[in-house]
Amino acid sequence: TEEAYLNSEKGQVYIASAIYRAFKEYKIEMDTKGYQKSIVSKPSSSNSQSSHNEVSSKNLPIFRIQLASSPVDINTDAGRWKKVSNLIKTQENRVFKYMQGSYNSLSKAVSQQRYWRSHGFSDAFVVAYYQGKRISLQRAKELSSK
Numbered sequence: 001t002e003e004a005y006l007n008s009e010k011g012q013v014y015i016a017s018a019i020y021r022a023f024k025e026y027k028i029e030m031d032t033k034g035y036q037k038s039i040v041s042k043p044s045s046s047n048s049q050s051s052h053n054e055v056s057s058k059n060l061p062i063f064r065i066q067l068a069s070s071p072v073d074i075n076t077d078a079g080r081w082k083k084v085s086n087l088i089k090t091q092e093n094r095v096f097k098y099m100q101g102s103y104n105s106l107s108k109a110v111s112q113q114r115y116w117r118s119h120g121f122s123d124a125f126v127v128a129y130y131q132g133k134r135i136s137l138q139r140a141k142e143l144s145s146k
Contacts, residue, residue: 025069025095060104061129061135061139061140061143061144062103062104062128062130063101063102063105063108063126063128063140064088064100064101064109064126064128064129065100065112065113065116065124065126066097066098067099067100067116067121067123068121070096072096074096074098076098083119084116086100086102087100105144106126110126113126128140130143
């Protein structure tokens with residue numbers, strides 16, 4: 001069960017690591033109060049698991065899978081990155097963020113999150129955007145239910 005996992009040492013280390021990464025990313029954003037710039041988008045390939053992306057209207061949030069973030073630019077033409085289609089790379093506050101896809105529904109995004117976690121991106125998580133700006137998942141759920 002989830003409770004047993006969260007009470008285990010492995011579960012606690014995983015959660016602590018996730019909290020640390022989230023706090024570190026938040027701190028970088030708050031310290032620099034910089035800009036967001038979309039850099040590149042790798043086109044989709046027809047045989048990819050994620051080729052069935054959905055695009056949202058301006059009145060609904062878009063869900064994406066953040067695969068990684070890094071203070072240095074990652075070569076996305078090699079290794080595990082070769083299989084990623086619909087890659088969106090942005091630079092926010094001196095941090096490169098690598099996201100995949102654009103989905104209308106949180107459930108589709110969560111499904112894709114599981115897929116990418118099982119294909120080499122164990123830290124992948126869902127992020128939400130509304131009218132071009134990143135928003136919390138809670139806010140995205142609120143907007144989706146309207």
